[in-house]
Amino acid sequence: xxxxxxxxxxxxxxxxxxxxxxxxxxxxxxxxxxxxxxxxxxxxxxxxxxxxxxxxxxxxxxxxxxxxxxxxxxxxxxxxxxxxxxxxxxxxxxxxxxxxxxxxxxxxxxxxxxxxxxxxxxxxxxxxxxxxxxxxxxxxxxxxxxxxxxxxxxxxxxxxxxxxxxxxxxxxxxxxxxxxxxxxxxxxxxxxxxxxxxxxxxxxxxxxxxxx
Amino acid sequence: xxxxxxxxxxxxxxxxxxxxxxxxxxxxxxxxxxxxxxxxxxxxxxxxxxxxxxxxxxxxxxxxxxxxxxxxxxxxxxxxxxxxxxxxxxxxxxxxxxxxxxxxxxxxxxxxxxxxxxxxxxxxxxxxxxxxxxxxxxxxxxxxxxxxxxxxxxxxxxxxxxxxxxxxxxxxxxxxxxxxxxxxxxxxxxxxxxxxxxxxxxxxxxxxxxxxxxxxxxxxxxxxxxxxxxxxxxxxxxxxxxxxxxxxxxxxxxxxxxxxxxxxx
Numbered sequence: 350x351x352x353x354x355x356x357x358x359x360x361x362x363x364x365x366x367x368x369x370x371x372x373x374x375x376x377x378x379x380x381x382x383x384x385x386x387x388x389x390x391x392x393x394x395x396x397x398x399x400x401x402x403x404x405x406x407x408x409x410x411x412x413x414x415x416x417x418x419x420x421x422x423x424x425x426x427x428x429x430x431x432x433x434x435x436x437x438x439x440x441x442x443x444x445x446x447x448x449x450x451x452x453x454x455x456x457x458x459x460x461x462x463x464x465x466x467x468x469x470x471x472x473x474x475x476x477x478x479x480x481x482x483x484x485x486x487x488x489x490x491x492x493x494x495x496x497x498x499x500x501x502x503x504x505x506x507x508x509x510x511x512x513x514x515x516x517x518x519x520x521x522x523x524x525x526x527x528x529x530x531x532x533x534x535x536x537x538x539x540x541x542x543x544x545x546x547x548x549x550x551x552x553x554x555x556x557x558x559x560x561x
Numbered sequence: 562x563x564x565x566x567x568x569x570x571x572x573x574x575x576x577x578x579x580x581x582x583x584x585x586x587x588x589x590x591x592x593x594x595x596x597x598x599x600x601x602x603x604x605x606x607x608x609x610x611x612x613x614x615x616x617x618x619x620x621x622x623x624x625x626x627x628x629x630x631x632x633x634x635x636x637x638x639x640x641x642x643x644x645x646x647x648x649x650x651x652x653x654x655x656x657x658x659x660x661x662x663x664x665x666x667x668x669x670x671x672x673x674x675x676x677x678x679x680x681x682x683x684x685x686x687x688x689x690x691x692x693x694x695x696x697x698x699x700x701x702x703x704x705x706x707x708x709x710x711x712x713x714x715x716x717x718x719x720x721x722x723x724x725x726x727x728x729x730x731x732x733x734x735x736x737x738x739x740x741x742x743x744x745x746x747x748x749x750x751x752x753x754x755x756x757x758x759x760x761x762x763x764x765x766x767x768x769x770x771x772x773x774x775x776x777x778x779x780x781x782x783x784x785x786x787x788x789x790x791x792x793x794x795x796x797x798x799x800x801x802x803x804x805x806x807x808x809x810x811x812x813x814x815x816x817x818x819x820x821x822x823x824x825x826x
Contacts, residue, residue: 424580
């Protein structure tokens, strides 16, 4: 049954999308699998358990943070009648993102075991997340196609969602570190400075350091 | 212009109608009517402002600032106050400029329209409240939070502005005239209806744009400075709690300081 839901999610159009429960199960299971692979492949089973909880949490909490604004923007654009269809599209996209992450779990394990450089591994993680995000976006576009045909203003709501989701998601991912083990650091659910640093400021600092 | 008796609606239903633009229909706006009572709009402003204010004040609570709970209360009170005081200061001039441009709204109608835009602005920033509170919980940098607040206010302002633009366009849009049927051979050649219609459209559009430009300039500058006067909204963790800060510099200098602090460390 799950295999059928997976097929419908990956191949189908908006009308064939699996039910809400199937989407949640697929998204959570896939992202948990990647979390387990990220954390577990560094040889620390507890980190695998923590990351298997944190990756689905990252997807769920980012969505929960952004849905109120998405609702207001849809209403302001006069798209309230389509809001439930838009939410179904988001759910399908999140499920695909989770599923793609899960599918990339073996690649993650392989890379962890074969690449020694932690910076290179971080870069690979970013590439894998970007690939999974692209997969999610494909399904999102497919589900949004009938909505866009009905009303072109859906484009603005979709853009607003992507910007806000990425903005909040990046900071949440930073807060929820570590996803993979770092030599010399203890296994923790969250880093002690989790709620102190800001991902964007860290990026700016790194960029300025490169510049100087 | 008297408005007909308005059916009583719950605040949530009214908010829903405001966001959907139900009150900005051509037939009612052209008659200078916006069917939502001022007290209801003010109540919505207070409630939504309180929500976003609480999100702002949460920074002090998460950072363990001096008397954080008091900052939470102060921010919750000051956000709606910021909007309402700005409206009090700017409303007379906004009304005069709008009337000069022949906006078909009387004093009460203009007030309702401006309150509608404020409710939309507040609804947008209140909906961004969870995102702000999350960043407040996970960010130490005061300058980042100040700029995030400015960015959220700007996003809300742009969407509020869209409501005003839609309303003024609706008010100044004249219905398409019917095509003349009688054409005499000896009559003066009448100007092409489509050309006449286009020129009227262009004139109406220019009027609407002028009203908006003046409104945004007056409201934006006063609002930014009012926000500066009513600060702190966040409560810097290294400063003792105070309801207001000393009157120094201005909003734009404050933003420049925050940007410098962010990039220069």
